[in-house]
Amino acid sequence: MRMLNENLRELPMSPVAFGITAFAILSLLLYLTLRIDRD
Secondary structure: OHHHHHHHOOOOOOHHHHHHHHHHHHHHHHHHHHHHHHO
């Protein structure tokens, strides 16, 4: 776990941008899952 924290500290983008990107990806996955469920 400590190794992961060390790597996260040197992110190529800001934590805010990372959060927004992660949120967008999760939203897209959720949307696709719900769309597939409906069929």
